[in-house]
Amino acid sequence: MSNPAVRAIVTDIEGTTTDISFVHKVLFPYAHAKLPDFLRASAEAPAVAEQVDAVRREMGEPDASLDAVIAQLLHWIETDQKVTPLKALQGMVWADGYQRGDFTGHVYSDVAPTLRHWKASGKALYIYSSGSVQAQKLLFGYSDEGDLTPLFSGYFDTHIGHKRDVAAYQRIVAELxxxxxxxxxxSDVVEELDSAKQxxxxxxxxxxxxxxxGNVHACVTRFDEIAL
Incomplete structure (x- = not known):
């Protein structure tokens, strides 16, 4: 692929910059294990309380107990639900894990050098993932390749819309x-690419x-196969 008209690149994370198994075998189990104690210790903190209330609204139970909220969050993790307050709370738990050095953010070996090349050549780089903006910044801030966050001009999550909705990509274009x-x-997901194309x-x-x-979109297997 070669198109000199590309001025900005928006990339997905899971399956694109990062092995899906890192998310499903490292991040999700860590959040599942740590979230209950984190919430019991921090539920009164304003940022946490805001997200707990958002979970109650998603449940349709404004008076749900903290234990009920925790049970709902664990169920969402187990069933890989893209629920915005879950993503925010997971991000808080992961922040602690990254800062403790319990893990680093996986990126494929071809990603960081290519991102640096694109940035140096004047391309604006953005992330769009179903994980929260906070979680995105943590993954790239504490990545296997060091702090990659200076490469990015911005981040988008489900606050802008869900990744298979055309309107989300229209909003991103408007923001850029x-x-x-x-x-x-x-992205690695055809349905997301379909919406972006629309x-x-x-x-x-x-x-x-x-x-x-798929058979609609051009394909590559690595970032360094992409010629801009």
């Missing part, structure tokens, strides 16, 4: 204040191990 065709979206973006599928290639 660029023509849609000047924005390239990278919003006018350029699209490219990352076909990592375990990913099925």
């Amino acid at each position: 204040d660029l023509p849609a065709e000047a924005v390239l979206f990278l 919003a006018g973006m350029q699209t490219l599928q990352l076909v990592r191990e375990g990913t099925q290639a």
Whole structure:
């Protein structure tokens, strides 16, 4: 792929910059194990209380006990639900884990050098993931390759919309204040790419191990195969 009109690149995380197994075998189990004690210790803190109330609203039970909230959060983790307050609370727990050095954020070896090259060549780089902005910044801030956050101009999560909704990509384009065709979206998920394409973006599928290639979007297996 080569298109000099690309001025900004928006990339997904899971399956694109980062092995899905890191999220499912490291981050999710860590949050599942640590979240109950974290909430019992910190439920009164304003930032935590705000998210606990948001969970109660999602449950439709404004008076739910903290134990009921914890049970709901654990169920959402077990069933991989993309619920915004869960993502926010997971991010708080992961922050502690990253800062303690319990793990570092996985990025594929081809990602960081390519991102640095794109940044140096004047491309604006953004993340769009179902994980919270906080969780995104932690993963790249404490990555295997060191702190990559200076490479990014911004981050988007489900607050802008869900990743299979065309409207979310339209909002991202509006935020970037660029023509849609000047924005390239990278993901491993065909349905996300379909929505980005409908919003006018350029699209490219990352076909990592375990990913099925679609037949609508151009495909690469590594970031360093992408020629801009």
